[in-house]
Amino acid sequence: MKNDKRYHVTDAVFEKLKSAIISGEWKPGEKLPSENRLCEMYGVSRISLRTALNRLAVLGLVESKQGGGTYVCEFSGAEHLQSILPVIALEKPDRINMFEFRKIIETESTALAAIRADFLLVQKMRAANQAMKSSSDIHVISKADLEFHYLIAQATHNPLIIRVFEVLSDTYLALLTDNVCKMGATGAADHDKIIAAIETRDSEGAKALMKQHLDDTIKRAVME
Amino acid sequence: MKNDKRYHVTDAVFEKLKSAIISGEWKPGEKLPSENRLCEMYGVSRISLRTALNRLAVLGLVESKQGGGTYVCEFSGAEHLQSILPVIALEKPDRINMFEFRKIIETESTALAAIRADFLLVQKMRAANQAMKSSSDIHVISKADLEFHYLIAQATHNPLIIRVFEVLSDTYLALLTDNVCKMGATGAADHDKIIAAIETRDSEGAKALMKQHLDDTIKRAVME
DNA sequence: CTTGAAAATTTGTATGATGAATTTTCTTCT
DNA sequence: AGAAGAAAATTCATCATACAAATTTTCAAG
Numbered sequence: 001m002k003n004d005k006r007y008h009v010t011d012a013v014f015e016k017l018k019s020a021i022i023s024g025e026w027k028p029g030e031k032l033p034s035e036n037r038l039c040e041m042y043g044v045s046r047i048s049l050r051t052a053l054n055r056l057a058v059l060g061l062v063e064s065k066q067g068g069g070t071y072v073c074e075f076s077g078a079e080h081l082q083s084i085l086p087v088i089a090l091e092k093p094d095r096i097n098m099f100e101f102r103k104i105i106e107t108e109s110t111a112l113a114a115i116r117a118d119f120l121l122v123q124k125m126r127a128a129n130q131a132m133k134s135s136s137d138i139h140v141i142s143k144a145d146l147e148f149h150y151l152i153a154q155a156t157h158n159p160l161i162i163r164v165f166e167v168l169s170d171t172y173l174a175l176l177t178d179n180v181c182k183m184g185a186t187g188a189a190d191h192d193k194i195i196a197a198i199e200t201r202d203s204e205g206a207k208a209l210m211k212q213h214l215d216d217t218i219k220r221a222v223m224e
Numbered sequence: 225m226k227n228d229k230r231y232h233v234t235d236a237v238f239e240k241l242k243s244a245i246i247s248g249e250w251k252p253g254e255k256l257p258s259e260n261r262l263c264e265m266y267g268v269s270r271i272s273l274r275t276a277l278n279r280l281a282v283l284g285l286v287e288s289k290q291g292g293g294t295y296v297c298e299f300s301g302a303e304h305l306q307s308i309l310p311v312i313a314l315e316k317p318d319r320i321n322m323f324e325f326r327k328i329i330e331t332e333s334t335a336l337a338a339i340r341a342d343f344l345l346v347q348k349m350r351a352a353n354q355a356m357k358s359s360s361d362i363h364v365i366s367k368a369d370l371e372f373h374y375l376i377a378q379a380t381h382n383p384l385i386i387r388v389f390e391v392l393s394d395t396y397l398a399l400l401t402d403n404v405c406k407m408g409a410t411g412a413a414d415h416d417k418i419i420a421a422i423e424t425r426d427s428e429g430a431k432a433l434m435k436q437h438l439d440d441t442i443k444r445a446v447m448e
Numbered sequence: 449c450t451t452g453a454a455a456a457t458t459t460g461t462a463t464g465a466t467g468a469a470t471t472t473t474c475t476t477c478t
Numbered sequence: 479a480g481a482a483g484a485a486a487a488t489t490c491a492t493c494a495t496a497c498a499a500a501t502t503t504t505c506a507a508g
Contacts, residue, residue: 006290006500008460034489045462047271050490054275058282066230066490067469094383100336101384108328160325164388230469232491258458269493274459290459291500450508457502463495471488478481 013042014052021061021072028074032062035070098171099221103214105161106149110194110210113155114203121155122199129191141185142177148191152210155198179221187213237266238276245285245296252298256286259294319445322395327438329388330373334418334434337379338427345379346423353415366401372415376434379422403445411441 017038020026033041039049053070056062064070113121125148132144146169153165165172179187190213197206241262244250257265263273277294280286288294337345349372356368370393377389389396403411414437421430 006460008290010460036489047461047463051275051278051460054278055282058279064490065470066232067471067488069470069489097382097384100382104328104332104385108332112324158321158324160321161328230491234491260458271492271494275491288459289501291457291502293458293501452507453505455502455504458500460497460499462497464493465495466491466493468491469489471486473484473486475484476482478479 009044009048010051010055013044013048014055016042017052017056018061021056026072028072030072032070032072095175095221096218098168098175099214099218102168102172103211103218105164106152106214107207107211109152109156109161110198111203111207112158112161113152114198114201114206116157117155117198121151122195125151125191125195125198129188129195132185132191133188135185138177138180142173142180145176145180145185145187146173152194175221179217183220187217190216233268233272234275237268237272238279240266241276241280242285245280250296252296254296256294256296319399322392322399323438323442323445326392326396327435327442329385330376330438331431331435333376333380333385334422335427335431336382336385337376338422338425338430340381341379341422345375346419349375349415349419349422353412353419356415357412362401362404366397366404369400369404369411370397376418399445403441407444411437414440 026032032038035046035049035053039046042049053062053064057064060073062070063073128144128147128151132141132148135141135144149172150165150169153162156162190209194206194209194213197209250256256262259270259273259277263270266273277286277288281288285297285299286294287297341349352368352371352375356365356372359365359368373396374389374393377386380386414433418430418433418437421433
């Protein structure tokens, strides 16, 4: 009852264009044929083609300049359209879902981080945690808090995990700031223990500590 | 040098529509005015309005049905994940990282599914698994395989988990098809056990079974 | 009140035309 | 020849109009 969405011309063109980019037919930085040309190539109207291109643009795959042409974007990390809706304040049930998701990703990430983290990253974790402890500015604290968790994600060296974290970071930050307002930088002590566990490559221990840390955070965040 | 992007009509309309949704002027589930009416309201052409609407649709904020109208989607934070699509597309994540990520999400999802799955979903899981066993068509088998795992995700009732699964499903399907080619529908037996565990609300058991199942799958997939 | 077909509404697609920004071409001057 | 600048061609942005396809609404028949 839900999947009765028609396949439209624009969907087909979108898929074809996407495939062409993914397959490397058009490489990053390269210029696509003009819209009129693409219309001929795919046998569709300019309307359909343009909506497909527009979708690709929203996804950050291509970029069009009036008069200049359309180019495949070089994938440059997180910067593109990052925060889509950081504005939307999440309802309480949504927060719980977000926390649940975060707990899953982060506990397992911590286990991986303990195995794979290099010295530089551990050092950065320490620095972030130090910054967290030595400030009294709410925003600085929550930023440092987020940074610590981000470093954990980076330490997994799994681009999917890192990217998912980046995408959700705005919402995470909102949640963290909220927590910091309620109870200050109390998480820093937990972080210290986690860092220590990571440093000794104690994967299971680090994971358990992170799980406990997040459970505590959630508990406090929810009971408001 | 980079930010010399012109502000186009379509950008302005997009922002206005987005604001209207975020501010709650149009609430989730609500029907937007027709395109023609919106054109009048904002004083733009239908082309511009439609590109703006299209963007919102890509972001998961609205949904249009031909002949039916355009509706505001219920959002739950999962929309943020929309932007990981380009990464998946461009960076063609290697199997190892994909499997690792999948293992994390799915093992924990199974634990949650055992707690929250309702009868209907369990029934669907059985059906999918039955379809998997009773077919010899590779594509049918792998489709059913994917469906089973998708149902697990759905059983968590966590929109973020569900969304992540949906975004990755294309890649998953490719992996699954590949596996089925190599070793047929051998996973169905595992699935049966997992379903049984879910049915008895044995969360830890189901999780362990899924973990084992994925480990086996990965092992076989890698040794090719 | 129910059924079902016709009418109205609404989104999807196509075509053609014009404006705006950029790129290319070509003339002109040193 | 080389540089500068104007003209032309290219290309994306926007508009108006029309029709097709799908859905919703209306309304008459039973």
